[in-house]
Amino acid sequence: EIVMTQSPATLSVSPGERATLSCRTSQSVSSNLAWYQQKPGRPPRLLIYGASTRATGVPARFSGSGSGTEYTLTISSLQSEDSAVYYCQQYNNWPPVTFGQGTKLKIK
Amino acid sequence: EVQLVESGGGLVQPGGSLRLSCAASGFTFSSHWMSWVRQAPGKGLEWVANINEDGSEKYYVDSVKGRFTISRDNAKNSLYLQMNSLRAEDTAVYYCARGLLSLDPWGQGTLVTVSS
Numbered sequence: 125e126i127v128m129t130q131s132p133a134t135l136s137v138s139p140g141e142r143a144t145l146s147c148r149t150s151q152s153v154s155s156n157l158a159w160y161q162q163k164p165g166r167p168p169r170l171l172i173y174g175a176s177t178r179a180t181g182v183p184a185r186f187s188g189s190g191s192g193t194e195y196t197l198t199i200s201s202l203q204s205e206d207s208a209v210y211y212c213q214q215y216n217n218w219p220p221v222t223f224g225q226g227t228k229l230k231i232k
Numbered sequence: 233e234v235q236l237v238e239s240g241g242g243l244v245q246p247g248g249s250l251r252l253s254c255a256a257s258g259f260t261f262s263s264h265w266m267s268w269v270r271q272a273p274g275k276g277l278e279w280v281a282n283i284n285e286d287g288s289e290k291y292y293v294d295s296v297k298g299r300f301t302i303s304r305d306n307a308k309n310s311l312y313l314q315m316n317s318l319r320a321e322d323t324a325v326y327y328c329a330r331g332l333l334s335l336d337p338w339g340q341g342t343l344v345t346v347s348s
Contacts, residue, residue: 158334160277167327167341168269168277173334211277215333219291221267221279 126150126214130224137202138232145197145227147212152192156216159188159197162226163208171210172197199229207231234258234337236328241342248318248346254311254328254339262286262306265332268313270324271341278324281313282332296322318346 127150137143147157155175160168170179172188175195185200199206212224240252254266267282281292281302290302301314311328323346329335 156333160335167338168335169338170334170336173336179334179336213277213334218333219279219282220293221282221333223277223279225276 125220126153126217126222128212128214128222128224130210130212130227132227133225134228134230136230136232139202139204141202143199143202143206143229145199145210145229147190147195147197147224149193149195149214151217153214153216155191156214157188157190157195158213158215159186160211160213161206161208162211168211202231204231234330236330236337236339238326238328238339238342241326241344243345243347244318245348246319246346249314249316250318250344252313252315252326252328252342252344254313256309256311256328256330259330261304261309264330266304266311267329267331267335268302268311269327269329269335269338270322270344271327272321272324275324280326283311284332315344318344320346322346 129148131146157175159172162168176188187198209226211226235257237255268280283290283302299317303312325341327338327341329338
């Protein structure tokens with residue numbers, strides 16, 4: 125099973141600033157990685173798949189990058205509505221599909 | 233509009249059973265893999281099971297193997313999760329989601345509470 129490690133656990137960033145969230149995998153997932161956003165009381169929403177492809181309707185301020193075992197979700201010019209928990213997920217080696225433990229993003 | 237609506241959650245005693253349903257609309261249900269993912273209160277996401285388009289392939293996380301069964305009825309555009317021998321650690325919101333790899337969209341979820 126591939127273990128996913130997200131960092132930091134919590135991130136506090138001011139509006140208009142950039143947020144960088146990291147996801148490390150225990151072995152290469154060959155860019156078969158997705159990012160999800162989850163707001164309180166809501167289901168997760170797919171943001172990025174294939175490590176860098178934005179899902180339909182996702183604003184351009186969200187971008188994904190990385191390869192091998194190191195991946196990054198960058199949110200440029202943060203807005204108040206970006207406050208949420210963000211999860212990475214690998215689907216290269218399954219079953220099982222595995223998720224990171226999440227990064228909570230707070231807007232100052 | 234693509235929509236997934238779960239139902240069937242509730243309070244059940246340890247050792248009991250529950251059947252979750254997920255009604256799909258707005259897309260060709262029979263052309264997609266489907267998945268169940270759960271989230272324990274205040275915790276992260278855990279993939280539970282998935283099923284291919286015609287129901288001939290099914291996969292489970294180890295912790296539910298032999299207790300949970302995923303199935304689908306393409307004529308009814310519905311996905312199911314039969315949960316038997318429930319344990320306290322199965323307490324979670326259960327989401328259905330479209331897809332095998334990246335999951336999109338997700339339903340609103342249904343809460344399953346296993347407690348005496």
